[in-house]
Amino acid sequence: MRLLVGLHHLELGGSQLNALDLATAMRAHGHDVAVFGMHGGTPGPVADLARSAGFPVTLVRHRATRGRRVLPARRGVARALTEAAREHRADLVHVYEFPMALDAFYGPHLRLGLPFVTTIYGMAVPRWLPRRPELVLGTRELTEQARGYGMSAHLVEPPVDTDSDDAAVVDGRAFRAAYGIGDDELMLCVVSRLEPEMKAEGIERAMAALPLLGDDRLRLVVVGDGPSYAALRARAGEVNAALGRPAVVLTGSLEDPRPAYAATDIALGMGGSALRAMAFGTPLVVLGVEGFSRPCTPEELGYFLHAGFFGTGTGELSPAPLAAQIRALSTDPARRERLGEWSRRTVVERFSLKAATDSLSEVYARALAAPADRRATLAEAGRVAAHKASADLMPPALRQRLRRAGG
Numbered sequence: 001m002r003l004l005v006g007l008h009h010l011e012l013g014g015s016q017l018n019a020l021d022l023a024t025a026m027r028a029h030g031h032d033v034a035v036f037g038m039h040g041g042t043p044g045p046v047a048d049l050a051r052s053a054g055f056p057v058t059l060v061r062h063r064a065t066r067g068r069r070v071l072p073a074r075r076g077v078a079r080a081l082t083e084a085a086r087e088h089r090a091d092l093v094h095v096y097e098f099p100m101a102l103d104a105f106y107g108p109h110l111r112l113g114l115p116f117v118t119t120i121y122g123m124a125v126p127r128w129l130p131r132r133p134e135l136v137l138g139t140r141e142l143t144e145q146a147r148g149y150g151m152s153a154h155l156v157e158p159p160v161d162t163d164s165d166d167a168a169v170v171d172g173r174a175f176r177a178a179y180g181i182g183d184d185e186l187m188l189c190v191v192s193r194l195e196p197e198m199k200a201e202g203i204e205r206a207m208a209a210l211p212l213l214g215d216d217r218l219r220l221v222v223v224g225d226g227p228s229y230a231a232l233r234a235r236a237g238e239v240n241a242a243l244g245r246p247a248v249v250l251t252g253s254l255e256d257p258r259p260a261y262a263a264t265d266i267a268l269g270m271g272g273s274a275l276r277a278m279a280f281g282t283p284l285v286v287l288g289v290e291g292f293s294r295p296c297t298p299e300e301l302g303y304f305l306h307a308g309f310f311g312t313g314t315g316e317l318s319p320a321p322l323a324a325q326i327r328a329l330s331t332d333p334a335r336r337e338r339l340g341e342w343s344r345r346t347v348v349e350r351f352s353l354k355a356a357t358d359s360l361s362e363v364y365a366r367a368l369a370a371p372a373d374r375r376a377t378l379a380e381a382g383r384v385a386a387h388k389a390s391a392d393l394m395p396p397a398l399r400q401r402l403r404r405a406g407g
Contacts, residue, residue: 001364004088006081006095006104007037010044010059011226012253013193014272015121018158019096020046024053025357034088036081038062038100045255058084078107085114092116092364098126105130105380113374115367121158121271123198123310125149132380134367136360138271139308154363158272159356162348165258165279172263179221179249181263186217186330189264190287191257191273194226198270198310201317202287203232206268207239208319210247213327218247223260225253265336266329268293274309275351278343283336285325290315293322295329298342 005023007016020035027033034056037047043059050057060080081100085093085108093116095104101118108114109130118129119136125146129135135153137143146153163169181187190206192199206220222232229250236248254260258280261267267277267284274296278284284296286304291313294300303311329336 001368002032002089002091003034003364004081004085004090004093004108005033005035006093006100007035007046008095008097008100010037010039010046011193012045012224012255012257014158015096015119016046018121018272019119020049020053021159021161021353022357022360023050023055025353026360027055029357029361032088034058034084034090036060036084038077045253049255056088058087078103082107082111085112090114092368094119094364096120097122098129101129101133105133109133113372115370117363117367119156123308125151125153130380132370132376134363134370136363140306141308152366154359156356156359156363157351158275159353160272160275160279160347160351161353162279162351163353165261165276166344167262167280170258170262170280172259172261175259175263179251180246181219181221181249184217185219186215186265187263188218188220188266188268188326189223189260189277190221190268191223191260191277192269194222194224194228194232196228196231198289199226200228200232201289202268202270202293203228204235205291205293205317205319205322206287207232207235207248209323209326210239211242212319212323213330215327215330216245218326218330220248221260221264222248222250223252223254223257266326270310271308275347279347279351281340281344283329283339284343285322285329286311287322288312291317291321293325295325295339296343297339301346 003026005019007019023033035050036058038060041061047057047059060077062077081103093104093108093114095101095116096119098120104116109116117134117136121138125142127149129151131151135146135151136156137146137153138158140155143153143155190203194200203222210218210220233250236250239248240246261277261280264277264282267282268287269277270287274284274286286294286296286309288311292311294311296304
């Protein structure tokens with residue numbers, strides 16, 4: 001099979017790294033794989049990672065244009081994706097996150113008749129997504145929701161390469177030394193794309209928790225870059241000034257964050273990054289939005305398997321609950337060790353790259369076997385355009401309320 005993998009942007013992030021891991025695994029299964037990626041002016045580090053992995057890479061520059069949100073697809077991107085699929089002689093297109101789903105539907109699917117698969121590892125499924133292609137989601141909750149919308153949805157949880165994400169093969173001591181973190185200190189760590197919509201709030205609460213803990217051993221390391229970097233750096237400066245020590249460290253983006261994971265004593269995070277931290281045998285507190293935080297323990301695992309490694313709180317943004325969760329781990333070395341061992345075992349047994357690759361292969365086979373139906377595709381194109389237009393014209397506050405209600 002000739003496969004084209006489409007990435008919605010090329011900055012470091014869980015979705016992009018998952019995509020490259022799965023693309024590499026598919027190539028090892030004998031498939032011919034190429035990568036298509038978008039950028040806003042300067043290709044991000046994921047383009048270099050894809051090239052260094054030996055993939056042919058096609059890049060297209062695209063800047064969002066205000067005032068044209070009701071277009072069902074970005075014409076330049078859809079056209080470029082179609083041309084890349086034609087040049088690669090693709091049998092199947094696999095795109096990541098919902099903006100690319102529209103580009104694939106109105107591009108190579110509508111124009112060339114190519115089957116495609118969409119993976120969404122975000123925490124929402126828009127009703128206006130095309131229903132005809134196979135849809136891959138990362139949580140049971142979203143999979144059930146998408147099926148209720150009439151979509152052909154499949155659960156493939158975010159994979160972890162447990163061979164390379166392993167404290168037994170990555171040494172974190174050099175990372176700790178580089179950032180002045182002593183052996184007698186406890187390193188809290190967040191590895192994340194720094195974005196305002198889902199990530200920044202939880203990281204700010206982690207910073208605000210440090211003064212409440214009153215423990216000079218604790219250091220918070222934030223690994224990543226993004227639109228919220230400057231604001232978080234300013235907040236870190238305020239916390240450090242109040243505590244009179246460099247309690248918070250921002251490293252910026254790291255092409256290989258594995259040494260940071262290996263150096264961590266207590267992980268804070270969400271999504272794929274949370275699972276990678278667990279793979280390193282690290283106890284985890286999952287962060288979310290609107291004040292959400294919850295330790296990942298055997299008792300809480302059922303929640304995370306259903307809803308994903310994320311959550312929405314009550315809107316109360318006090319850092320006190322998160323501080324208490326951190327204190328329960330920072331003051332109990334035996335508990336940290338037990339949870340770390342359990343975390344590694346859980347990821348190896350449930351979230352391995354092999355298991356995800358096997359599941360995705362079944363989704364690909366289903367997509368390739370689906371009969372072409374031009375009339376149904378055109379009807380679906382009209383439905384998607386109309387539904388997305390109404391969603392985009394809806395007041396933002398109402399759209400948020402409906403999303404929380406599952407609408």
